[in-house]
Amino acid sequence: MPRYRLLVEYDGRAFHGYQAQAGLPSVQEAIEDAIFAFSGERIRLQAAGRTDTGVHATGQVLHADLQKTWPARTVSEALNAHLVPQPVAILEASVAEGDWHARFSATGRRYLYRILNRRAPPALDQGRVWYVKKPLDTGAMLEAAQALIGTHDFTTFRDVGCQAKSPLRTLDEARVERVGEEVHLHFAARSFLHRQVRSMTGSLAEVGAGRWRREDLIAALEARDRTACGPVAPAHGLYLIGVAYD
Amino acid sequence: MPRYRLLVEYDGRAFHGYQAQAGLPSVQEAIEDAIFAFSGERIRLQAAGRTDTGVHATGQVLHADLQKTWPARTVSEALNAHLVPQPVAILEASVAEGDWHARFSATGRRYLYRILNRRAPPALDQGRVWYVKKPLDTGAMLEAAQALIGTHDFTTFRDVGCQAKSPLRTLDEARVERVGEEVHLHFAARSFLHRQVRSMTGSLAEVGAGRWRREDLIAALEARDRTACGPVAPAHGLYLIGVAYD
Numbered sequence: 167m168p169r170y171r172l173l174v175e176y177d178g179r180a181f182h183g184y185q186a187q188a189g190l191p192s193v194q195e196a197i198e199d200a201i202f203a204f205s206g207e208r209i210r211l212q213a214a215g216r217t218d219t220g221v222h223a224t225g226q227v228l229h230a231d232l233q234k235t236w237p238a239r240t241v242s243e244a245l246n247a248h249l250v251p252q253p254v255a256i257l258e259a260s261v262a263e264g265d266w267h268a269r270f271s272a273t274g275r276r277y278l279y280r281i282l283n284r285r286a287p288p289a290l291d292q293g294r295v296w297y298v299k300k301p302l303d304t305g306a307m308l309e310a311a312q313a314l315i316g317t318h319d320f321t322t323f324r325d326v327g328c329q330a331k332s333p334l335r336t337l338d339e340a341r342v343e344r345v346g347e348e349v350h351l352h353f354a355a356r357s358f359l360h361r362q363v364r365s366m367t368g369s370l371a372e373v374g375a376g377r378w379r380r381e382d383l384i385a386a387l388e389a390r391d392r393t394a395c396g397p398v399a400p401a402h403g404l405y406l407i408g409v410a411y412d
Numbered sequence: 413m414p415r416y417r418l419l420v421e422y423d424g425r426a427f428h429g430y431q432a433q434a435g436l437p438s439v440q441e442a443i444e445d446a447i448f449a450f451s452g453e454r455i456r457l458q459a460a461g462r463t464d465t466g467v468h469a470t471g472q473v474l475h476a477d478l479q480k481t482w483p484a485r486t487v488s489e490a491l492n493a494h495l496v497p498q499p500v501a502i503l504e505a506s507v508a509e510g511d512w513h514a515r516f517s518a519t520g521r522r523y524l525y526r527i528l529n530r531r532a533p534p535a536l537d538q539g540r541v542w543y544v545k546k547p548l549d550t551g552a553m554l555e556a557a558q559a560l561i562g563t564h565d566f567t568t569f570r571d572v573g574c575q576a577k578s579p580l581r582t583l584d585e586a587r588v589e590r591v592g593e594e595v596h597l598h599f600a601a602r603s604f605l606h607r608q609v610r611s612m613t614g615s616l617a618e619v620g621a622g623r624w625r626r627e628d629l630i631a632a633l634e635a636r637d638r639t640a641c642g643p644v645a646p647a648h649g650l651y652l653i654g655v656a657y658d
Contacts (some may be wrong), residue, residue, distance in 0.1 A: 175535040222536060246533055255535040287492055289421040289501040290468060294536070 177253035220401030274410030296403035302374030328360035369396035423499035466647030520656030542649035548620030574606035615642035
């Protein structure tokens with residue numbers, strides 16, 4: 167029974183998140199339906215990251231266990247054909263080795279958060295960036311972001327509904343850069359808590375707007391209290407851009 | 413009576429082209445309605461380029477003659493507020509000098525054509541790129557494109573419905589480059605014939621795919637015959653990115 171590894175891109179606007187939910191369109195259901203249409207097999211996909219409603223991906227990783235063996239190229243081509251016109255694309259399919267698992271073998275996740283930081287609202291990038299009109303001080307954001315790197319109790323930056331047993335996470339990277347009219351925030355960790363990236367981004371935007379100082383961000387982190395978090399940044403600026411495996 | 417110059421971005425998917433047409437959504441009507449909502453004045457906009465259905469803009473230039481004088485910043489802010497949620501944004505407004513005219517004073521137009529050239533179809537960029545699966549030889553495209561530069565009778569690359577009196581145009585720039593998974597074609601001229609950029613792009617894609625040689629493109633140009641044109645590239649990969657004024 168071969169296991170196929172799928173590298174996937176999707177536009178989060180079209181879905182109520184990655185995970186299948188009865189009666190609501192999801193990325194998982196779209197791909198599972200395409201697998202059924204192509205192979206006749208009803209399977210359950212496993213995913214490296216369960217992205218929320220509106221969150222995009224350019225590097226989601228999934229796996230599918232199929233009874234029948236197909237050339238990997240056939241799998242990606244057939245799935246893409248069946249996914250039309252939904253905004254989901256299989257960028258690559260390959261046969262996984264040994265007991266590799268899309269979720270449990272993952273050793274790192276990378277997210278990008280895009281802020282459109284200009285006077286005019288987005289036209290071409292509606293639903294793909296967070297529009298922040300007030301000029302953001304990216305230097306101040308970058309400096310403050312360094313306080314988040316390392317192992318911390320991220321209770322402040324975790325959704326109250328987060329199912330993870332521990333609020334401890336190790337943030338390996340928190341980078342802020344201006345790219346034309348946009349501010350990009352890059353985050354990397356072995357794993358993230360629910361809404362952690364959007365919570366950290368919203369609080370860093372407070373620093374960028376001058377409403378918080380770096381010390382306020384540190385105090386928020388150290389409070390280990392969800393109510394100390396800044397406004398949570400919206401889902402539609404967030405992209406799962408990559409998953410690392412050893 | 414002040415004349416306001418407007419720099420405009422829009423997503424062409426939402427409109428039946430720039431120009432107002434009874435009963436169909438257009439960029440022109442959207443902005444004229446926003447002007448009326450803001451100022452109470454019913455005016456007719458003038459545009460540097462009349463983009464087709466599905467064609468996008470990041471640098472369209474318009475002008476609006478208003479009876480009342482407003483600070484330019486007020487005009488852009490008020491129009492953006494009234495344009496929500498339509499995918500049109502006024503990037504900048506300024507008061508025009510002398511007899512400056514958005515269309516007649518323009519001395520150059522720049523277009524970008526985006527081709528997504530990878531195996532997988534677009535997910536995040538659906539409706540914003542032309543998806544060409546077969547790998548394109550951008551070197552061959554760039555070399556062939558040079559034959560289009562200069563003053564030519566572009567009858568081959570002009571829509572049969574084109575209203576321009578002369579088929580002669582002077583192409584100042586035709587550049588082809590690979591940008592990640594995309595192929596970008598840049599064109600600049602004082603003005604273009606109807607569907608000229610999409611016609612040239614479609615024919616250059618034939619060269620990139622190896623179905624045409626450079627000599628075939630030259631023969632097509634020299635034929636001065638619309639039927640000699642390659643397949644016209646779709647509207648949704650095209651962007652009006654800038655207008656030049658002396």
